[in-house]
Amino acid sequence: MTRRLVALCAVLLLAVPCFGGNDCDFNFNALVKTIETQYGVHRARIPFLGLAMFCLRVGRVPGAADFKIAVFENLPQSNVASNDAFERSVQRAIGNGWHPLMRARSSKDGSVTMIYANPDEENMRVLIVALDGTEGTIVRARVKKSQVWKWLSKPQDAVNGENDPPAHAQVAAAAD
């Protein structure tokens, strides 16, 4: 249940819709299928997620798009933190275009959080895979370079939706 709340918060905070199109080249469903097959579960249905996504299409935050989320519940207890097999299966599913940016593991509760990035000239695509006990979440989003700068330099503005990135960051993004 906690995962569902986190997932819904992520939706509301990021406020980004999935547009599909050229940038949806990463097979999100392949990763979902990998986890479903590996753990013998199905992704959970999030109540009102469809409605939330529809609303977000209207009131989206500029600079972010291509948002997808999958939540898993009732995963079998397995200490994925103690071996690299899960990470390898994720990397196989998403392909070599995604770079492992951060991995945090806890041997206490067996939780794993992995962040992958796929930058290009204008955007940073981010994939977050989190397994915590019997729950798991996958989130993917595409964020404009200038927006990444904005969030990194002033994280509080990511929530408030204020201030533009500095001029040089906009120029750099435009030049790319």
Add this chain to the structure above:
Amino acid sequence: MKRIGAIVALVLAVQLAAFAQDWDPGGTLKKLSARASNTVDVTLDQSMLQFAGGFLNSKDPDEAQAKNIISKLKGLYVHSFQFDKPGQYTEQDVAAIQNYLKGPDWIRIVDVRSKSEGQNVQVYFKKEGQQFKGLVVLATQPTQLTFVDLVGPITPEDLRALGGQFGIPKVEVHPNPAGKKGESK
């Protein structure tokens, strides 16, 4: 038979390339990971470093210098291990890493030891001929060990220039081939 030899050579080459990218001295980091209560690995390969460099302002002298340094780097790898209580990693574990940094290619430039806090920080530069090829930071506390591996041309002067940015502390470094202790602020 030649084909098998070629395949074996290719596999070895790929493995060596991977080893060069994210270094685990003697497999010690993997062993520490198995014992740590929390492990955090951060990987910034060349493409990610280029992306990060894009945020820096070429018109600002300090940021332009940092951008120039970053543009030449090939990778940055951080491994941090947190332990439940002191003694879960030993002096032997640290020595196993340090032994790999005692070769002729390595120069210890910073060695800070705090007995009161039990905190030690050592910075090593890798030098091939007259060229600096990388940097390793080994930081230990009673319940935490952090290993930073920076691959690419970076000089002590570059490290000093990066001080105060990206969370890098300001460091005064004085290259000392004899491996004597340096200074840190």
